[in-house]
Amino acid sequence: MLITLEGLDGSGKTTVWEALHDVYSDATFTREPTNSWYGDAVYRSLSDPDADPLAELFLYTADHANHLSETVEPALADGDLVISDRYSDSRFAYQGATLARADVDIERPLEYVRGVHAAFSRPPDATIYLDLDPKTAAERAGRTDKFERDGYLAAVGENYERLIDADPGRFHRVDATRSPEDVIARVEAIVANLVER
Ligand SMILES: Nc1ncnc2c1ncn2[C@@H]1O[C@H](COP(=O)(O)OP(=O)(O)OP(=O)(O)O)[C@@H](O)[C@H]1O
Numbered sequence: 392m393l394i395t396l397e398g399l400d401g402s403g404k405t406t407v408w409e410a411l412h413d414v415y416s417d418a419t420f421t422r423e424p425t426n427s428w429y430g431d432a433v434y435r436s437l438s439d440p441d442a443d444p445l446a447e448l449f450l451y452t453a454d455h456a457n458h459l460s461e462t463v464e465p466a467l468a469d470g471d472l473v474i475s476d477r478y479s480d481s482r483f484a485y486q487g488a489t490l491a492r493a494d495v496d497i498e499r500p501l502e503y504v505r506g507v508h509a510a511f512s513r514p515p516d517a518t519i520y521l522d523l524d525p526k527t528a529a530e531r532a533g534r535t536d537k538f539e540r541d542g543y544l545a546a547v548g549e550n551y552e553r554l555i556d557a558d559p560g561r562f563h564r565v566d567a568t569r570s571p572e573d574v575i576a577r578v579e580a581i582v583a584n585l586v587e588r
């Protein structure tokens with residue numbers, strides 16, 4: 392089973408992902424961007440304020456393709472529980488928002504990014520969405536890269552809402568304004584329910 396954690400920057404994904412290690416010690420824990428050289432290329436693009444938005448989409452997508460073939464698919468084939476901190480929905484939400492603001496002639500960016508993945512990607516079985524308003528998310532993230540302004544995060548959040556509306560059975564929304572302890576407890580209950588099914 393593939394479970395993904397999604398949400399805005401600073402919503403608490405990594406905090407939850409780390410807490411889940413203690414409960415599911417046999418699971419495969421992974422993340423995007425990955426620790427591979429593809430992931431390094433993504434971070435290099437992220438640090439460049441003039442990076443081309445389409446080129447950046449394809450760097451993230453290359454990282455995802457390698458993540459799938461090197462980590463996710465082999466682990467699933469072994470029957471592992473796979474828990475990923477960010478996955479394809481991050482691309483749909485973030486690059487969908489980036490392309491909507493960019494000077495590119497793509498009419499429906501979110502659908503375009505989904506289409507790029509359709510031929511090869513493997514959708515998650517379940518996705519936990521850590522729901523946090525963009526202002527708090529930007530404050531918590533406390534970083535200065537180009538994705539962490541609250542206006543941009545508001546557009547990303549709207550894209551997440553579209554994804555949830557399109558596939559409500561896959562998403563599990565968790566109120567990320569609660570304390571870390573409450574959020575972790577809620578996520579652990581959701582994951583326990585999912586793996587017991
Ligand atoms: N529920 C919470 N309430 C308040 N602060 C939190 C909560 N969860 C995490 N934090 C804090 O917010 C910051 C961001 O948390 P974390 O790194 O887990 O988020 P993230 O979603 O993985 O962020 P990013 O996507 O930017 O890597 C950290 O300082 C963390 O301690």
Ligand SMILES: Cc1cn([C@H]2C[C@H](O)[C@@H](COP(=O)(O)O)O2)c(=O)[nH]c1=O
Pocket residue numbers: 400423424437451477478479481482483485486538539
């Ligand atoms: C996977 C992925 C990530 N992003 C963005 C989201 C963050 O601002 C950065 C780095 O991710 P991290 O979890 O904070 O380390 O990248 C993105 O725009 N598209 C993606 O597919």
